[in-house]
Amino acid sequence: xxxxxxxxxxICAATLVACATSIQSNVNQGDLTPTAKWVMLPIxxxxxxxxxxxxxxALVEHQMRRRGVTTLQHYPVAxxxxxxxxxxERKVVDEAQQWARDQGARFAVMGSVQEWRYKVGIDGExxxxxxxxxxxxxxxxxxxxxxxxxxxWSRQALSAVAQSLLTEMxxxxxxxxxxxxx
Numbered sequence: 001x002x003x004x005x006x007x008x009x010x011i012c013a014a015t016l017v018a019c020a021t022s023i024q025s026n027v028n029q030g031d032l033t034p035t036a037k038w039v040m041l042p043i044x045x046x047x048x049x050x051x052x053x054x055x056x057x058a059l060v061e062h063q064m065r066r067r068g069v070t071t072l073q074h075y076p077v078a079x080x081x082x083x084x085x086x087x088x089e090r091k092v093v094d095e096a097q098q099w100a101r102d103q104g105a106r107f108a109v110m111g112s113v114q115e116w117r118y119k120v121g122i123d124g125e126x127x128x129x130x131x132x133x134x135x136x137x138x139x140x141x142x143x144x145x146x147x148x149x150x151x152x153w154s155r156q157a158l159s160a161v162a163q164s165l166l167t168e169m170x171x172x173x174x175x176x177x178x179x180x181x182x
Contacts, residue, residue, distance in 0.1 A: 031176040032107060032134060032143065034068040039100040041075050041110035042092055043132075052116035056130055059162055060109060063170040072109075075099060101137050108135040115149065116158070123154035126161040132169065146172060 040061055045053035057074075064072050075096045093110065100108050115129035133145035146169045152161035 031174050034175045035071065036106040037104060038064065038069050038072045038107045038109065039075060039103060039105040039137075040064070040072055041096040041100060041108045041135075043110065043130075044093065044112040045116075046112050046114050047116045049113075049116045052113045055116065055159070056111070056113050056162065056166075059159075059166050060111070060132065063166050064109060067170060067173060067175050069175070073103065073105065097135070097137070105137055107143070108137055109133075110135060116162070118158060119151070125151050125154050126156055126158040127151040128158065128162045128165050130162075130165065130169070134173075144173060146170075 040057060043053040043056045043060065045051070061072060061074070076099065096110075097108065109132065111130060111132035113128075113130050115127050117127055118124040119127050127150070129147075129149040131145070131147040133142050135141070136143045148165050148169045150161055150165040150168075152158075152164075
């Protein structure tokens with residue numbers, strides 16, 4: 001009887017893991033200073049969901065501020081072209097990076113959204129896929145990047161799944177504590 005309970009628990013655990021997955025990979029090239037001048041650049045929307053990039057930007061901005069980045073400046077609204085009909089993302093990103101350099105910023109947070117939707121079907125599970133990177137604007141090098149994907153249960157909000165995924169992703173951001181930078 002104990003073996004049947006053990007097998008049943010194993011099947012339940014496997015089912016739960018299959019419903020909410022998160023895949024990440026980090027490339028870390030050093031510690032980042034939260035007191036440096038940071039900018040939030042566009043998060044490109046590669047989905048069919050209108051304004052998914054803008055939604056991701058709001059959540060990313062919160063994660064940055066939560067981790068002590070108080071000098072985060074947002075790119076000008078004129079550089080935002082999050083639409084389904086204008087595939088000019090590369091130009092927008094280039095313009096935004098130039099704007100950030102003109103501002104004298106040191107680090108830029110940017111990325112893309114690959115999935116931001118409720119899956120089709122009876123359950124309508126929320127699914128999110130995001131790739132983020134931090135660019136050192138002085139050197140042009142990517143100093144941190146992460147990619148993650150997560151799906152949730154049918155009764156979960158898409159924004160809750162996105163917030164959970166981004167929290168996990170930002171746990172690997174190598175920020176030097178503010179006291180250590182003085």
